Amino acid sequence: MTDLSGLRAVVTGGASGIGLATARALAERGAAVAVLDLGPDQLPAPLLGLKADVTDDVSVRAAVGDAVEQLGGLDILVNNAGIGAIGTIEDNPDEQWHQVL
Template sequence: MSDFEGLTALVTGGASGIGRATADLLAERGARVAVLDLDPSSVDKPLLAYRADVTDDTSVRAAVADAVAALGGLDVLVNNAGVGAQGTVEDNDDTEWHRVLDVNVLGMVRVARAALPHLRASAHAAIVNTCSVAATAGLPQRALYSASKGAVHALTLAMAADHVREGVRVNCVNPGTVDTPWVGRLLDAAPDPAAERAALEARQPTGRLVSAAQVAGAIAYLASPLSGATTGTALAVDGGMQGLRLRPVAR
């Protein structure tokens, strides 16, 4: 496919996981792509790489300005940078709540705020936020993370309403459990990594974790000019976790 031919894109958290898979896919489909990340050292051509800390507004504005100047404009923003968190509402102190919300919610606000003046000049402007099934389904031991992604879901709808008449579409993807480096670290830290992986796989009706490439495909769908009538939508990429209620397997 070449639906992004001639377009430019910016992907935050683009050095690994979902972000890297998305940056690579957009480039394969014709876009000129810049990656923003805390550590972009692993990013190579044809991708452009810029260091940025989404918790620092000055850092974000400088990186976005540099990336847009190098790209020659901006058509697509993928707001993907984020961090995870575990525990019930009792398990994380105020400092951790502030840290996660600062990255997962305000980080998207800062990047979008810096990017919108450039996106308004595009005929195919789109923002895709990486949300989570945790925004729409109650998951155990994910209170803080769920709260942050619930905010991203609401933010996506509000942004879509605010900017639709400016020609900027805003959507989000809601992945289930994705086989990323962060999930890998959680599994490695579990008392029985194999059992924990099996439990995560069984939680999704397909019986397997979501791949970063599958989430990237959904992001590309929402960002593409071919989806020009789609805005204010949350696209589940969760192996059926949110919507399906399967009967237990007979023993």
């Protein structure tokens, strides 16, 4: 499928890197795209930037609600945002691994 016209997408962590490339690719194929990120202020048109912290449920629910309202619905979700840990399982406390997962 290369034509995404009429579809509405949300990309988390889409203000840079792989997320931004994904958001741009969706938009280039015709989708309306909202980007959820901690710093969505410098996104190129036609991307819609919405501030959200994926570790905060209230923040995510509000941003997704805004995206649905502004885009007129939601068809595609790209869960790109994430964090990592450095070291082995033994090097990091369980709390850090729970946050990563």
